[in-house]
Amino acid sequence: MTTYAHDPIASTIVATWPTGDGAVAHRVARVPKGLAAELARRTAGTLTQLSTLLWRGYSEQEVDEIAPFRLVEAVRYPNQPCGDLIVMVEDDRAETAHLLGRIVDRAPGKAFRDAIVAEVRAELDAVMAADDGDLTGRARQAVVHVRPDPDETHLVAAHAALHDDPLGPQELLTSIEPHSAAVAALCWLRASAGHVATVVGHSVADVVALAEAIGHEDLRIVRQVLDPAHGMSDVEVVRDVLQEAVLANRGYFVLCPEKHEPFDPGPGPDGAPQHQHRAVATLLEPSEPGSCLVQGLIRGLHGCFRVYIDAVTTQERPGADPRLSGPERAATLRARYFSEIREVVRTGS
Template structure:
């Protein structure tokens, strides 16, 4: 999201946003003399809230909800997104306290955030400032709309730092193409596509790589990353969990979106799967009693995590772990190559691995649908 700040030296309102390679900033407006310090900070804070609410509609699209029936979560998300059209008008003409001091407040969070910006600029009372703020808000909303279409140019670039509870098929196929060109790692996965969509493609490629490496090593593809961890320290838990679920017949998209959405729920302080967590805790207690009765340290180590991902950046965390898993497949494949690995032989083995993985990923590309 875009964060707004007050530059006290220049008396300027500035907007900053992250791009993946660093932060960019622009001056929204130089504040007039009528804007005191408190009013400037209030305006900056309210603009940050508008951006937060707007990008929330991107990370929590109605398409990711179970349904859009009236009063459902999907219905509420849809109303938040539809409110974009009214935001500029609310900034120009916000709800203000009436003669009795009562204030109407909107239940739609995007709208209410816009009204708060409007009240902040109304208190300052400068027409040029109001129009500059409206123009910047319109740019922010347009950035969200471009990100929804998969266009991460300009200000929409901040979307690559966000985790989304859905994955665009176009973005997934773009990520698939990046991995086809560079099966182990591509910076474009982090710079040009939505991380949730990139993780969907990476899960598909991990499954392909595990099948290739498992075939050479003579082991179950699900166990490939665990085996490779003996060669080089790797992220094991999440790639193995993904491989287990894929082997059970789930699609890459379903597994990734479920994990990312669950971590997003955990990041909000809620439990994504309360019943599953209760069962997992009971199992941990039983195992602790079996292997070390009364050992509190063992019990603590066996306790399940609410989510295997970093709740602050779940999609990026998952993508990184899946790419680490693909690297593990490559390491295991190399270790079973029946040649002395001089430089030329290494390149030959690598190319055989990449060719086999590409063939496997392409042959089963329908798993991405």
């Protein structure tokens, strides 16, 4: 979402939004001299609230329920109090737009209101563009919003990016919807881990453990998504992991019954049977689940490559230190690895 703030020194309303590799800022409007600082802050806060609701609609694939013209008109011509009464609307987005309009209406002149109206229109255009799959310009902030299902167009783009760079290109974080990027990255990670397991003569779990030892890092996301016990497809694995994080971010605790719990707690106080439950903890940062998952998968891709380099160097040059192989040897191994992984993904073997 876009976050707004009042800069009292410059007497402006400013906005920032994420792009996957940092944030972009721009000046929204100059605050009129006659407008109190409190109202300027309330303007910024209400703009942030409206942006939150708009991008939540994008995340939940409810953009078709957003009425851009009505929201813009609500800001320009808001419902005003009649005595102690005021007309309220049920739609949260529309009511927030009316509230914003009432705050802005207290500013002297028209320039401030016109600038805020233009800002709301620009944010609406960004949400609509993102919903159409165009993640450029202001709509690029969609890369931090998780949708329930991957997008076919973005899946194709993610696989193409990974084909160009099987170690996980930056485009996965900055140009592609995160659910789609994660599904594609998991596919290439599974192929990479399986291929490297064949090269080293160990299991996939051993490859992950070796990658952790070589890189001195905790690849818990990789361990979880590659766990064969869940028996789910890549799409199902990604959906479950992301859903846990999204629910956690919204304040929900997920409790799952223990299906294989041998202990019987017996009946409860009311005589009804009791059930053992366990809390499900999310692997991801709840405030940024999409980028957290994609970054975790990319670390896994790099980890597999490190294990491959060590294994091949040991097999072909016993006693040599993989870290001292030289740039030419490293480039050759990298190209060789890329070719092998592309073939594994292509053939599904």
